[in-house]
Amino acid sequence: MLANFPFIAVGIIAIAGIVTMLLRVNIIRIIMGLTLLEAAGNFLLVAIGYRHNSIAPIFTSAPEEKIRPPAEMVLPTVQAMTLTSIVIGVATLALLLSFVMAIYRDYGTLDCRSIRKLQG
Amino acid sequence: MNLDSLVKHSPALVVALPLLLAFSTPLWSRFNKQLRNIWVVAGMCMTTLLGLFMAYNVLRYGPITYVFGASDPTQTIPHDSGGIPIRIIFNVDAMSAFMVIIIAIVGLATTIYARPSELRRKGLNSFYALLMLLIAGVLGLVCTGDLFNMFVFFEISSLAGAALVAYRIDKGIAVEAGLKYALISTVGGLFFLIAVALLYGQYGSLNIAVIAKMMQFTRLDRFALVFITVPLAMKAGAVPMHMWTPDAYSRAPSSITAFLVVSSQASLYALFRILFTLYNVTLDCRTFGWIIIILGVLSMFIGVTMALPQKTVKRLMAYHAISQTGYMLLGVGVGLATLCDQDKGGAFDVCGRTAMVGGVFHIINHAMYKGLLFLTAGAVIHRTGVRNLEELGGLGHSMKLTMVFFIIGALSIAGIPPFNGFASKILIYESVFMFSPYLAIIAILVSILTLASFVKVFHSMFMGPKLPKFAEVKDAPTPMMFGMGLLAVMIVIGGLFPTIVTENIVEPAVTALTNQSAYIRTIFILP
Amino acid sequence: MLILMTQLDTGFGVWDPLVWLAALAVAIILGFIIRSFGVKDYKKGTDQTLPFLSGDKQENVEYIHIRASNLYWGYLDALKGYYSRLIPLHTGIVTDYLLWLFGTMAAAMIIGLLA
Numbered sequence: 001m002l003a004n005f006p007f008i009a010v011g012i013i014a015i016a017g018i019v020t021m022l023l024r025v026n027i028i029r030i031i032m033g034l035t036l037l038e039a040a041g042n043f044l045l046v047a048i049g050y051r052h053n054s055i056a057p058i059f060t061s062a063p064e065e066k067i068r069p070p071a072e073m074v075l076p077t078v079q080a081m082t083l084t085s086i087v088i089g090v091a092t093l094a095l096l097l098s099f100v101m102a103i104y105r106d107y108g109t110l111d112c113r114s115i116r117k118l119q120g
Numbered sequence: 121m122n123l124d125s126l127v128k129h130s131p132a133l134v135v136a137l138p139l140l141l142a143f144s145t146p147l148w149s150r151f152n153k154q155l156r157n158i159w160v161v162a163g164m165c166m167t168t169l170l171g172l173f174m175a176y177n178v179l180r181y182g183p184i185t186y187v188f189g190a191s192d193p194t195q196t197i198p199h200d201s202g203g204i205p206i207r208i209i210f211n212v213d214a215m216s217a218f219m220v221i222i223i224a225i226v227g228l229a230t231t232i233y234a235r236p237s238e239l240r241r242k243g244l245n246s247f248y249a250l251l252m253l254l255i256a257g258v259l260g261l262v263c264t265g266d267l268f269n270m271f272v273f274f275e276i277s278s279l280a281g282a283a284l285v286a287y288r289i290d291k292g293i294a295v296e297a298g299l300k301y302a303l304i305s306t307v308g309g310l311f312f313l314i315a316v317a318l319l320y321g322q323y324g325s326l327n328i329a330v331i332a333k334m335m336q337f338t339r340l341d342r343f344a345l346v347f348i349t350v351p352l353a354m355k356a357g358a359v360p361m362h363m364w365t366p367d368a369y370s371r372a373p374s375s376i377t378a379f380l381v382v383s384s385q386a387s388l389y390a391l392f393r394i395l396f397t398l399y400n401v402t403l404d405c406r407t408f409g410w411i412i413i414i415l416g417v418l419s420m421f422i423g424v425t426m427a428l429p430q431k432t433v434k435r436l437m438a439y440h441a442i443s444q445t446g447y448m449l450l451g452v453g454v455g456l457a458t459l460c461d462q463d464k465g466g467a468f469d470v471c472g473r474t475a476m477v478g479g480v481f482h483i484i485n486h487a488m489y490k491g492l493l494f495l496t497a498g499a500v501i502h503r504t505g506v507r508n509l510e511e512l513g514g515l516g517h518s519m520k521l522t523m524v525f526f527i528i529g530a531l532s533i534a535g536i537p538p539f540n541g542f543a544s545k546i547l548i549y550e551s552v553f554m555f556s557p558y559l560a561i562i563a564i565l566v567s568i569l570t571l572a573s574f575v576k577v578f579h580s581m582f583m584g585p586k587l588p589k590f591a592e593v594k595d596a597p598t599p600m601m602f603g604m605g606l607l608a609v610m611i612v613i614g615g616l617f618p619t620i621v622t623e624n625i626v627e628p629a630v631t632a633l634t635n636q637s638a639y640i641r642t643i644f645i646l647p
Numbered sequence: 648m649l650i651l652m653t654q655l656d657t658g659f660g661v662w663d664p665l666v667w668l669a670a671l672a673v674a675i676i677l678g679f680i681i682r683s684f685g686v687k688d689y690k691k692g693t694d695q696t697l698p699f700l701s702g703d704k705q706e707n708v709e710y711i712h713i714r715a716s717n718l719y720w721g722y723l724d725a726l727k728g729y730y731s732r733l734i735p736l737h738t739g740i741v742t743d744y745l746l747w748l749f750g751t752m753a754a755a756m757i758i759g760l761l762a
Contacts, residue, residue, distance in 0.1 A: 018749060021307070021745055022742055022745060022746055022749070024742075027299075027741075030303070030741070030742065031303075034303065034306060034307065034310075037307065037310050038310060041310050041313050041314050044314060044317050045313075045317045048317055048320065048321040077320070077326070078317070081268055081316075081317075081320075084268075084272065085313060088272070088275050091279060092275070092302065092306050095282065095283060095302055096299065096302055096306075099282075099295050099298055099302065100299065102286070102289060102292060102295040103292050103295050103296055103299060105292070106289070106291050106292025106295070107292050107296075112740055112741055112742055113740055115296055115299075115739070115740075115741070116738060116739025116740050117293050117296060117739065118293065118296060118297055118300075118370070118371070118739050119737060119738055119739030120429075120737050120739075299741070300741050300744060303741055303745075304741070304744050304745065304748065307745060307748065308748070311752070339760070342760055343756065345759065346752060346755045346756045346759050347752070349755065350748070350751050350752045350755055351748070351752075354748055354751075360751055361744075361747055361748045361751055363737055363743070363747065364744055367739070404759075404762060407758065407759060407762040411755055411758060411759070422733070425726075425729070425730075425733070426733065426734070426737070428719055428722070428723070429719075429723055429730065429734070431715060431716060470658070471658070473658075474657060474658040474659075509714070509715035509716075510714045510715055510716060513712040513714075514712060537664055537667045538667055538668055542662075543655055543662065543664075546655075546657060546662055547655075547657050550657050550658065550659045550660070551657075551658060551659075554659070572719070572722075576715060576718045576719060577715075579713070579715075579718065580714065580715040580718070583712075584711065584712035584713075585711055585712060586708070587708060587709065587712070588708060588709075615664060616653060616664050616665070617652055617653055618653075618655040618662070618664070619652055619653065619655055620652060622655065
């Protein structure tokens with residue numbers, strides 16, 4: 001049960017992110033909810049790679065019993081995927097916030113119920 | 121550099137060339153603006169030729185694989201890896217070649233069309249850079265054989281597309297459309313990433329062929345399938361996740377809208393790739409087939425009924441894009457629902473395969489006629505400055521050639537012979553009727569309503585007496601005519617000679633899509 | 648051969664656009680023959696060539712052309728029950744777009760897990 005704790009935490013953060021995105025009115029809070037959902041995704045990626053009693057996946061000066069098979073290292077590919085996903089998240093956040101700035105300048109409001117000139 | 125090495129490296133070149141164009145365009149504009157325009161158009165021509173050349177080679181000689189970072193690009197399994205492909209691999213088979221053909225042709229038409237429609241704007245550097253980035257992203261999405269690479273290209277095309285939608289700020293309305301598109305695409309992409317994480321955690325690999333070989337349909341795989349299917353269907357514009365489509369398509373510049381249609385279809389390709397190549401017969405064919413069929417039928421019906429009351433030209437056409445996506449989902453959904461029945465004389469042979477051929481054929485037809493319709497609407501808006509159908513009228517006197525292109529596009533989307541819309545629709549009607557008659561009846565009804573709404577648009581825009589406020593409106597400029605003419609020629613050829621398209625491009629694509637073992641064999645080649 | 652290349656073999660029959668075009672050409676020729684039996688003399692430039700607007704004389708060109716929202720009012724009026732429920736569902740609010748996405752995902756998960 002304790003071994004599953006990271007995945008339960010992923011679920012809690014994801015649900016917090018989804019609830020924030022659905023229930024908040026201020027559009028910057030909605031984007032914060034999106035950031036929470038991204039954090040949950042990255043956390044899931046890192047948590048999948050974890051192995052109990054393992055070291056970081058670096059071969060230089062690693063203790064001998066961790067290299068001989070069965071090699072006990074944490075998975076490295078998910079860490080690469082997480083870094084890529086964090087960078088994509090930063091780029092998306094920059095684009096979304098610049099859109100919000102342009103909308104605030106032209107509409108004058110940040111209320112998502114008023115940003116609905118395109119409807120029907 | 122001889123032709124063989126060009127073929128061998130073409131999957132990487134076809135993504136690298138638009139990327140190079142995207143990042144070098146702002147440099148050229150420091151010297152001369154005309155030079156930058158010529159650079160972009162010439163570069164896009166070269167990308168189109170390269171894409172068509174690669175597609176020809178794939179259709180003639182078999183799939184091309186490209187391994188990034190290996191000493192020899194075709195060596196998929198390194199000798200010390202224990203028999204597992206470990207690098208990012210681009211696997212271009214017949215279905216990918218089919219999508220590359222569509223992207224190449226519509227991308228060329230878009231780039232040539234975009235020149236005069238943006239002449240009055242500033243910030244054209246960013247426009248061309250983002251357009252090339254969007255083209256690179258979509259080309260990478262259809263060529264890749266690696267799940268996480270698919271996610272990265274999916275995000276590239278979403279972000280570039282959203283920035284292009286918001287390009288003409290239009291007092292903030294276009295930015296609102298761009299914000300909605302970016303927000304919902306990012307959420308979809310995140311669920312795709314969660315699904316990739318679940319699949320990696322179980323099978324230990326990101327390569328589609330490796331996971332396909334080891335796939336057992338556990339409960340986590342069901343979650344992963346739903347987390348992949350629904351966001352990709354949302355990106356393609358399926359109801360009930362379709363509401364971003366009219367906003368984004370109506371506010372983007374018209375050339376970009378024609379390419380956003382292709383970007384939506386690339387997401388549809390990704391959906392089919394996952395359903396057919398990754399999962400294939402291991403999934404519950406009838407359940408997931410019927411989920412896709414229900415999404416398709418809802419899209420068709422709600423798309424066309426929401427289109428009739430619309431008052432803006434491009435919003436109406438965007439709802440029709442949703443409706444036609446429903447046809448593709450219906451055709452391929454029927455193919456998926458009968459996939460488990462693949463012995464001789466089983467349901468797949470009788471109606472499933474023809475439905476899939478119809479659905480996939482509809483993809484290329486839709487890209488052509490929808491692109492033509494959006495480009496025509498853009499030409500009218502460019503000349504008159506008016507978007508609302510209530511205020512237009514009588515343009516048939518002055519914009520004759522645009523009217524002819526519009527008629528070709530409208531008859532094609534309504535499924536009137538002899539254009540190519542009818543050819544794919546008859547395949548879908550006949551095979552879906554064998555599967556379940558009610559679905560075919562709904563499809564025919566939707567086709568009638570499509571014709572009704574395009575008669576409305578045609579009358580409002582082109583018929584009637586010449587209005588005094590449009591007295592000095594001339595016909596569209598020549599580069600726009602060239603872009604529209606290219607797509608119109610493709611429509612007429614596809615309509616008069618449908619067998620050329622189905623036999624050479626569509627049937628190999630459907631065979632490659634349903635034949636999972638051939639896909640696995642192209643990666644797991646023994647040295 | 649050009650004739651065979653235009654044929655499309657659906658699993659249940661054959662579709663040939665050239666045969667359809669030939670039939671259309673025959674129909675158009677028949678139409679022209681019937682049209683040639685009509686009245687040939689009319690005076691151009693007089694009231695005989697103006698469009699008939701129920702006998703009214705309309706000077707303003709803007710009022711002759713029927714606008715888009717008036718074209719299908721009968722259909723829209725008849726389906727008012729359907730449209731009055733469908734169009735308000737398309738609010739422009741971005742949170743509702745996300746709600747539909749999550750709702751469809753939940754429904755697909757329930758169907759996919761149970762069936």
